[in-house]
Amino acid sequence: MASTDLPASAELKQFSNGAGSQPGFYFERKWWEGHGPRAGISPWVEKKIRVGNDLAFGTAARFEVLLPRFAPGEYATLAHLVARFDETLPMYERHALVQVKIELPFHEPYHVGYEVVRAFARQHFTVERAHPVILVAHLPGMAGSENKPHIHAIVLARELGPNGFGETNTRMCSDKGQADAWEAWQPRLADWRGER
Numbered sequence: 234m235a236s237t238d239l240p241a242s243a244e245l246k247q248f249s250n251g252a253g254s255q256p257g258f259y260f261e262r263k264w265w266e267g268h269g270p271r272a273g274i275s276p277w278v279e280k281k282i283r284v285g286n287d288l289a290f291g292t293a294a295r296f297e298v299l300l301p302r303f304a305p306g307e308y309a310t311l312a313h314l315v316a317r318f319d320e321t322l323p324m325y326e327r328h329a330l331v332q333v334k335i336e337l338p339f340h341e342p343y344h345v346g347y348e349v350v351r352a353f354a355r356q357h358f359t360v361e362r363a364h365p366v367i368l369v370a371h372l373p374g375m376a377g378s379e380n381k382p383h384i385h386a387i388v389l390a391r392e393l394g395p396n397g398f399g400e401t402n403t404r405m406c407s408d409k410g411q412a413d414a415w416e417a418w419q420p421r422l423a424d425w426r427g428e429r
Contacts, residue, residue, distance in 0.1 A: 240269035245277060245329060252411040257336040257381075258418060260411040264327045273319030274329055274389075278311070281369050281385060287376070294343065295370040299355050301363040304393040314365055318389050321398050328390040328406040333414055337382040343372055347384055349425045354386040357417040362402060363392040 243265045250260055265271055285291030298309050308314045322329075333354070337346035347370055358364045367387040373380035390406050391398040404410050 242269045243267035243271045252408040259334040261332045263329045275315045294372045299366040333386040343382045350384040353421045358388045
């Protein structure tokens with residue numbers, strides 16, 4: 234009698250700061266481990282936006298999608314973007330996304346830092362590499378936490394062009410990708426601090 238056991242579901246794994254730690258800048262890459270069915274990235278992204286069950290304090294302060302210039306407009310809708318990513322990711326492809334988390338100072342309104350991080354993410358990931366980015370702003374202090382305000386730049390691992398998702402950027406999903414992002418962040422950080 235043939236076995237009807239299904240393979241175990243693939244798990245979304247993560248690895249953080251492989252190229253070293255930098256203050257206020259965190260780099261995490263996520264990939265699929267296992268050959269079974271995948272839940273997709275949608276539940277993980279949704280949890281970043283709705284971090285708790287409290288309607289007043291359990292939602293991100295702000296989120297938006299940044300698209301490459303030649304991406305179809307319907308991908309600007311978050312649900313469509315992540316659904317199409319999940320639907321079109323080949324089973325042999327393991328890379329899912331990278332996430333850059335940048336902390337903001339307590340002493341200025343979060344929208345100031347948000348715009349700095351947005352400009353960095355747009356240039357480095359969307360313009361130069363043609364990857365869609367999901368920006369998510371968290372203000373933990375609103376819920377009584379001592380953690381700093383921060384912005385997540387969630388960068389999908391595949392380029393997005395006129396015909397949908399394409400090539401996976403394996404360099405971006407590596408320690409070299411972290412080093413590239415850190416290097417690209419330095420001039421923005423210096424300008425923000427008034428050091429240039």
